[in-house]
Amino acid sequence: MCCSGFLKIMMFVFNGGIFLAGAAIMGVGIWVKVDSNSLFGLLENVKNVPPELSQLVYVSYLLIGVGAVLLIIGFLGCCGAMRESRCMLLTFFCIVLIIFLVEVAGAVVLLVFRNVAEDLLKTLETDVRDSIRKDYGDQEGLTSLWNTTMEQFKCCGYNNYTDFNGSPFNLKDGKNLYPTMCCNSTNTNTCSENMATMSEVEGCFQKLLDWIESNATIIAGVALGIVALEIAAMVVSMVLYKNIGSKA
Structure with a gap:
């Protein structure tokens, strides 16, 4: 009973962190979307823009989507632990696993983009x-x-x-x-x-490179924190899932 209560508290901590991270990411996405007076707005007035840079306009939608999903799974994890619902915990685990894999892929893309950003911008x-x-x-x-x-x-x-x-x-x-x-x-x-x-x-041009570099580092740091929380949350959710099953 004591172990179960501790695991529930851990689920609240992990999912509270995921929930707050989701709110922060969604807030950044909304800010990027609303802030039309950015350097990326200049792309609309330039011919022969590389497709890779044009895709950056949609980064706000990606951030909003990821933030919304993190908010949902944070709420789902808390409810699954409180109600001791195996179905909710398993659903929570599957969603977090999918998000984890997407974030790993996104991190790879970010690292690659940091290496080619200067070359892409020079073509403009x-x-x-x-x-x-x-x-x-x-x-x-x-x-x-x-x-x-x-x-x-x-x-x-x-x-x-x-x-x-x-x-x-x-x-x-x-x-x-x-x-x-x-x-x-x-x-x-x-x-x-x-x-x-x-x-x-x-x-x-140089200012934009510096902006990409500094923000990429911040995003990478936040992503590492989220990944750590997600891994811990998946482990705890599976332990709770197993304990609830043994009670039945």
Whole structure:
């Protein structure tokens, strides 16, 4: 009886962790979906985008789906332990096992993507620069999206300020202007060419690589924690399943 009660408490701990992790993952997925002013929104304005990068737009749906499933199995595990239902515990074990296998596959994909992300993004360089030089300062949607991106990531252009050379904004009134985000000075409403300040502002390409790297590490850490909880939960659920069966 004491052992059974301890196992139930363990199920609550494990499934409580899974439930909270699911809520966190779903929250991140919803945030990614709602946050339309991200660098990925720029892909819609660039031709010849590699299919691999286009798929990143759907990452929010994946996160929401995984989070929702984790919420369900967390609830299911608690109910199965409290009600001592073998059917619920077996269902819980099967669902967690499937999620575990999917997460392992996802981790492999993430590791592979981290290695090829730079090469994929480099293939966009020419098309992104052409898009900037053709439409920045003329097309309101693209201009606003680039401005928001540069403000959020504290960057300038794809590689640097020279990406804006020849753009409608740059040639406006013959003043050779650049976006204010490309200047280190925050006390000016305009930004003309000044090598001493603009050359120091990092391009958004490198900023995006840094963002992918830092977030991939965070996601990997969270995933390892979830995997540990899932393995423990599967072990405990099977022990409870066996104990309930022996009572019958």
